[in-house]
Amino acid sequence: MYQSLEQFSKSWIFKRNDPKVEPEDLQEIRLLSEQRAGQIWRDYISDEQIHPDHFSDRDWLKKASTQAPDGKLQWEKAWDSDQASLPEGILAHFSAWGDDTTVFFCCHNELVFELPWGVFKRTWKAFLFLDNGPVLVGKKKKQAVQFHSNGWGNLLFRES
Template sequence: MAYQLLESFSKSWIFKREDPKVEPEDLAQIHLLDEARAASVWRDYISEAHIHPDHFDDNDWAKKNAVAQVKWEPIWESDDPALPELLLDHVAPWGEDTLVFFCCHNELVFEMTWSVFKRTWKAFLFLDNGPVLVAKKKKQAVQFHSSGMASLLSRG
């Protein structure tokens, strides 16, 4: 894998806040893919035709394969550290060590394990303009919207 320093990300402050707190051992496991690898993951998992979620159309699986919607924002704003229950149920097949990608656009993709994402999701959702969370070799996915809703998706 080809990574770049997390500090090179213009919004790396999201991982250094006290609230929500990202523990140093989790931060060490959050990897920012370099642009070439990010583009490859985006193309393979998200879209060959569009470089940003804002550009998705009805031909993109993320736009047409929503199985449900869930509110994430009320829990994000609360002291509850857990993801919404419906979201957790949707991705129940993911194991703690499943490799996940938090895909913001074709040049901005983060890689970590599912267990790390579950503990740090509140920091990631400062980037709520349509990112898609996918897991390697899994069909479940989640797209987070700035409306405070998440689309529970199936990659087919």
């Protein structure tokens, strides 16, 4: 179900001093096996496309009905700053989530991370070195966000 983070070719993102990922948080970040990642991707993201670059109008992430009101926000300025916390708009969108909510940071169909929401809130800057369209979703939750390499994110509500 899981594989060692050392297996991940870009594991350096979690070992940097800036942004620093504390050892206790690193223990909570799990890299899913390719098989389990594929299942999460199909269940939560897309059963047709394998990478965010390929999303089409048939994928829920592209549908107008899934976009949150005022659902575009800039994340890169906060990422570049000394500010440790996620941008306020993202925190507000996920305000109903408890810190122990299981989240999936989905890069593509073979690369998915599982971790608690509280850990993601502290380590988000490390994850956003992987900014080529990843989608953050919560287990059994409707709220989602897709991060784009242009520094913007889309706040979304998943379809059932």
